[in-house]
Every structure is written in C-alpha cells, then in structure tokens.
Amino acid sequence: MDVRFATNPDDARHYGTDELRRRYLVQGMFTPGELRLTYSHQDRVVLGGAVPLAEPLRLGAYDPLRTAYFAERRELAVFCTGGRGTVTADGAEFDLGPRDLVYLGMGTREIALSSADPADPARLYLFSTPAHQAHPAVLVRESDVEGVELGSPDNANVRTLRKYVDGTTVRSCQLMMGYTALAPGSVWNTMPAHTHVRRTECYLYFDLGPDDRVLHLMGRPEESRHLVVADREAVISPSWSMHSGAGTANYSFVWAMAGENYDFADMDHVAMDELR
Ligand SMILES: O=C[C@H](O)[C@@H](O)CC(=O)C(=O)O
Ligand SMILES: [Zn+2]
Numbered sequence: 001m002d003v004r005f006a007t008n009p010d011d012a013r014h015y016g017t018d019e020l021r022r023r024y025l026v027q028g029m030f031t032p033g034e035l036r037l038t039y040s041h042q043d044r045v046v047l048g049g050a051v052p053l054a055e056p057l058r059l060g061a062y063d064p065l066r067t068a069y070f071a072e073r074r075e076l077a078v079f080c081t082g083g084r085g086t087v088t089a090d091g092a093e094f095d096l097g098p099r100d101l102v103y104l105g106m107g108t109r110e111i112a113l114s115s116a117d118p119a120d121p122a123r124l125y126l127f128s129t130p131a132h133q134a135h136p137a138v139l140v141r142e143s144d145v146e147g148v149e150l151g152s153p154d155n156a157n158v159r160t161l162r163k164y165v166d167g168t169t170v171r172s173c174q175l176m177m178g179y180t181a182l183a184p185g186s187v188w189n190t191m192p193a194h195t196h197v198r199r200t201e202c203y204l205y206f207d208l209g210p211d212d213r214v215l216h217l218m219g220r221p222e223e224s225r226h227l228v229v230a231d232r233e234a235v236i237s238p239s240w241s242m243h244s245g246a247g248t249a250n251y252s253f254v255w256a257m258a259g260e261n262y263d264f265a266d267m268d269h270v271a272m273d274e275l276r
Contacts, residue, residue, distance in 0.1 A: 002039070020227060029047075046128040074106060075128065080100050080122055081124070085122025090109055091110075123206075125254055130174070175258055183250060193244040193270045195240065197268065201256065205232070205247075215247075221276070
C-alpha cells in the first residue's frame with residue numbers, strides 16, 4: 001500500500017513538478033493481474049485499481065489500517081471503468097459492466113474482484129473512506145442514474161454529470177462518488193473552478209487516448225499549479241485545492257469525495273478574477 005501523508009498549501013506552493021506529482025498524482029493503478037492501493041492521509045481516503053485476470057483479486061488486511069480486514073472500519077465503492085467484472089462481497093455477487101458501481105458498507109469481510117473475460121479484463125477503480133455505521137450494499141448501474149447536463153459548446157465544457165452515491169438513493173457515511181463524461185469537442189471540466197474546504201476530492205481520469213492528456217489545475221486558486229495527467233491516472237485534491245482541467249480531447253473522470261459534511265452542492269466557487 002502506497003502511503004501519502006497530508007500536505008498543506010504553504011508548503012505545496014514551493015513544490016516543483018516532481019514533488020507535485022509524487023504527492024498528488026497516482027499512477028500505475030491499473031496493472032494487469034494486480035490490485036494496487038494508495039492510502040492518503042487527506043481525509044484518510046484510499047484509492048486504487050484492480051485488473052483481475054484468470055484469478056480473482058482479494059482485498060486483504062493492510063498494515064497502515066491495522067484492522068483485521070479492509071472494510072472493518074471503512075466503506076468502499078467499486079466503479080468499473082472498462083471491461084466486465086464481478087465483485088463478490090461476503091458471498092453476494094455484483095456483476096459490473098462499464099460505468100456500473102457497487103457500494104459496500106462497513107463490516108464487509110470478504111471482498112473479491114474478478115473479470116468476466118481475462119482477455120478483456122475489468123478495470124475496476126476503488127475508493128474507500130472511514131465509516132462509523134454499516135449501510136447496505138447497493139449495485140448502481142449507469143442506466144439507473146439520471147445525468148445532469150452542464151456547460152455549453154461556446155465554453156468547450158459540455159458534459160454529463162452522474163451522481164451514483166450522494167445520499168439521495170444510495171446512503172453512505174461520508175463517501176460520495178459519481179462520474180462526468182465530456183462531450184466530443186468539449187475539453188474543460190469544472191470551470192468555473194471551486195474548492196470545498198470541508199472535503200477532499202479525487203479525480204480519476206479515463207477514456208483518454210494514449211496520446212491525450214489532461215492539464216489538471218490544482219493549488220490555491222490564487223496560486224495555481226498544473227499536473228499533466230494520462231489515461232487512468234488519479235489526482236488527490238486536498239481540501240484547499242481547486243480541481244479543474246482541460247484535455248487535448250474529450251474524456252471522462254470519476255470524482256469521489258469524503259470529509260466534514262455530506263452535501264454534494266457545498267462548494268465555494270472561484271470567480272475568474274481570483275484565479276492566478
Ligand atoms: O465537487 C464536485 C466535483 O468537483 C465534480 O462533481 C465536478 C464535475 O464533475 C464537473 O463539474 O464536471
Ligand atoms: Zn469538487
């Protein structure tokens with residue numbers, strides 16, 4: 001398990017490219033036959049990828065957590081970014097196609113991840129947050145979720161946002177998660193930008209071509225920094241960091257949050273003349 005300690009904006013403003021990437025960019029999560037996890041001390045979120053081949057991959061016990069099993073004190077969601085797979089949770093099987101998600105509550109002991117076809121394995125994204133109460137497991141298919149249309153062609157930010165776990169239909173302790181897809185010809189996400197000092201948020205970018213990149217904007221709005229992000233790489237946004245970006249083509253991203261409150265709409269919008 002890759003462990004990243006929390007950072008603060010007074011130090012982060014001095015980071016160069018390598019240090020920014022080492023602290024906030026998560027790469028190499030989707031490696032065939034492996035389950036790779038990153039533990040961030042920003043709101044103690046865990047994010048990771050699993051690409052099961054012929055053998056299922058299982059969540060185990062991890063020393064940074066010091067619990068008997070992964071979800072003993074945590075809740076977890078698994079989002080399928082491609083391929084088809086099955087999440088088995090204490091004997092219950094959840095089949096996931098592309099863009100389907102399963103939420104698993106605190107106390108789920110045995111979690112195994114498998115692919116329907118090892119030749120086209122499932123690329124499963126995992127996001128987990130500390131929990132204090134057990135909520136039931138729920139499978140959410142993309143077709144169950146109503147899309148919210150955002151943006152305009154003139155601003156090159158036409159996109160569809162889907163909230164899978166936000167406390168309305170699926171209840172969680174603090175985990176909120178969904179994904180946003182940019183329309184062809186649109187490249188900007190989350191502009192005008194925002195922060196939400198009450199929550200950490202992670203973006204996993206996917207559906208990028210091999211030569212496409214997203215220039216992800218982070219940092220305090222008045223002192224922005226950027227990360228050049230490739231397909232299936234994630235960015236950890238501490239509570240003080242804005243999170244926005246523009247791609248060399250359209251793309252999708254899974255957003256996931258945890259923190260103080262449980263209100264998707266709680267954002268502090270940044271006026272254009274505050275950005276620097
Ligand atoms: O706090 C919420 C998140 O940053 C995202 O939901 C924003 C987003 O998907 C978008 O504007 O495209
Ligand atoms: Zn946000």
